[in-house]
Amino acid sequence: LEVARTRLGGARLIIVANREPYIHRYREGEIDWIRPAGGLTTALDPVMQACGGVWVAHGSGEADREVCDEAGRVGVPPDDPRYTLRRVWLSREQEEGYYYGFANSCLWPLCHEVFCRPLFDPQHWQTYRQVNELFAAAVLEEAQDGPALIFVQDYHFALLPRLLKEARPDLAIAHFWHIPWPNVDKFLVCPWAREILDGLLGNDLLGFHTQHDCNNFLECVDRTLECRWNRETFSITRGGHETQVRPFPISVDTDLPRRYLGSTWESRAARLRKKFRLGQRPLLVGVDRLDYTKGIPERLLALDRLLGKHPQLRGTFHFLQVGAPSRTHLPAYRDLTEEVQELADRINWEHGTPSWQPVVLLQEHLGPEEITLLYRMAAGCVVSSLHDGMNLVAKEFVATREDERGVLVLSRFTGAARELTDAVLVNPFDVEELAQGLYQALTMPVEEQERRMRRLRTQVLEHNIYRWAGQLLSALGKMAPEPLPVAEA
Numbered sequence: 001l002e003v004a005r006t007r008l009g010g011a012r013l014i015i016v017a018n019r020e021p022y023i024h025r026y027r028e029g030e031i032d033w034i035r036p037a038g039g040l041t042t043a044l045d046p047v048m049q050a051c052g053g054v055w056v057a058h059g060s061g062e063a064d065r066e067v068c069d070e071a072g073r074v075g076v077p078p079d080d081p082r083y084t085l086r087r088v089w090l091s092r093e094q095e096e097g098y099y100y101g102f103a104n105s106c107l108w109p110l111c112h113e114v115f116c117r118p119l120f121d122p123q124h125w126q127t128y129r130q131v132n133e134l135f136a137a138a139v140l141e142e143a144q145d146g147p148a149l150i151f152v153q154d155y156h157f158a159l160l161p162r163l164l165k166e167a168r169p170d171l172a173i174a175h176f177w178h179i180p181w182p183n184v185d186k187f188l189v190c191p192w193a194r195e196i197l198d199g200l201l202g203n204d205l206l207g208f209h210t211q212h213d214c215n216n217f218l219e220c221v222d223r224t225l226e227c228r229w230n231r232e233t234f235s236i237t238r239g240g241h242e243t244q245v246r247p248f249p250i251s252v253d254t255d256l257p258r259r260y261l262g263s264t265w266e267s268r269a270a271r272l273r274k275k276f277r278l279g280q281r282p283l284l285v286g287v288d289r290l291d292y293t294k295g296i297p298e299r300l301l302a303l304d305r306l307l308g309k310h311p312q313l314r315g316t317f318h319f320l321q322v323g324a325p326s327r328t329h330l331p332a333y334r335d336l337t338e339e340v341q342e343l344a345d346r347i348n349w350e351h352g353t354p355s356w357q358p359v360v361l362l363q364e365h366l367g368p369e370e371i372t373l374l375y376r377m378a379a380g381c382v383v384s385s386l387h388d389g390m391n392l393v394a395k396e397f398v399a400t401r402e403d404e405r406g407v408l409v410l411s412r413f414t415g416a417a418r419e420l421t422d423a424v425l426v427n428p429f430d431v432e433e434l435a436q437g438l439y440q441a442l443t444m445p446v447e448e449q450e451r452r453m454r455r456l457r458t459q460v461l462e463h464n465i466y467r468w469a470g471q472l473l474s475a476l477g478k479m480a481p482e483p484l485p486v487a488e489a
């Protein structure tokens with residue numbers, strides 16, 4: 001990260017992400033704050049704390065407004081400010097069309113190949129464009145005093161890089177796309193494919209999790225736009241401007257678990273076992289936002305199959321699923337919540353006894369301390385995404401297991417599976433294979449657990465979030481255009 005910081009030179013680092021890293025809220029007449037669920041903010045907050053700068057994001061409520069100055073700025077983390085959060089305020093209609101609409105009803109299902117039909121609504125598209133323009137204005141204001149490196153996050157801002165480049169060609173702009181990029185035939189059904197691709201080519205550097213995603217993107221561009229694709233350097237030149245397209249597999253802060261666990265984790269674990277009547281039984285855990293890409297019903301069906309096939313396992317373990325409510329205004333998410341609840345109830349009814357329930361479902365948002373505690377307590381962690389850009393739960397679990405125990409059951413259709421090859425890799429669409437994966441997690445000999453976990457840990461510890469940010473920002477720093485005098489910008 002030192003390298004990246006040096007590469008920043010005198011330039012200001014500005015991150016743009018839809019989601020803010022801290023949400024202020026009213027609690028018993030006072031204002032406190034929470035951290036939102038989801039890998040993106042967890043991964044980038046430590047980077048911003050280390051580098052300083054500005055994080056531009058959608059501000060989410062009255063309490064958020066109250067703590068900010070007139071421009072929407074507040075120092076964060078709230079208890080020890082190290083960088084600036086600049087909030088952009090959106091109307092209900094804008095949030096509806098841009099966030100729930102185009103981003104999460106069109107781009108999210110379009111990019112994740114999980115058979116949820118994307119919604120192509122011209123009104124949503126219109127609002128998405130409008131909100132990208134709104135964020136461009138905020139970023140340009142934050143960057144007005146001189147050179148800046150702009151680091152845009154995710155599918156909420158496909159049009160932002162082009163808008164910024166046109167206004168300030170001197171800005172160095174990188175974009176990281178945190179979700180998969182689909183294959184060309186899937187992507188080109190989008191009526192606004194050209195505009196999205198052109199918007200992204202406003203970047204100097206465009207990052208995806210895997211080379212596979214990069215190749216998919218490059219093929220989409222090649223089929224759609226007038227441009228030159230250099231297949232050796234993985235760069236695209238369009239209208240005289242070059243965009244490099246490269247994989248940067250994201251990771252986690254591997255020091256955090258130790259801090260979150262602290263010296264009291266064992267007594268906290270004992271309290272949690274008592275609260276949920278877990279006894280001393282082994283735990284399998286799943287930690288997800290309640291999202292249809294995460295394969296939660298598939299995981300429960302595999303558990304059902306496991307208990308049907310191996311009745312001797314009844315009463316011997318629990319499956320604890322944390323499902324953080326997410327995007328609940330959208331019908332697909334509400335339907336999923338209902339489906340997961342019904343499945344958990346049915347499985348508990350069919351396999352449970354008065355003193356033992358196989359599934360413990362926590363439909364709430366847990367903080368990082370509690371989640372880390374669950375990882376540490378678990379015999380196994382189950383990640384069964386149907387399609388996932390990376391999946392940081394898998395890496396967080398590995399980072400937590402200093403004891404070199406515990407089994408990771410991991411879907412082959414995650415970016416993480418390409419790196420974490422010592423996990424028990426499964427196809428979540430195959431109920432038998434997933435059930436067998438759960439069985440392995442419950443029965444794997446300690447020596448094999450250790451052998452696998454040691455190798456998993458070497459991979460994750462060597463490729464942590466600082467290395468990710470360092471490599472990305474150094475690559476951007478190297479290709480940054482010479483800063484123009486501000487007066488000409």
Ligand code: G6P
Pocket residue numbers: 019037038039040041154155178179289326327
């Ligand atoms: C995924 C996306 C992030 C998003 C997170 C949580 O990880 O890539 O951009 O922030 O999900 O979703 P939400 O819609 O609550 O921000």
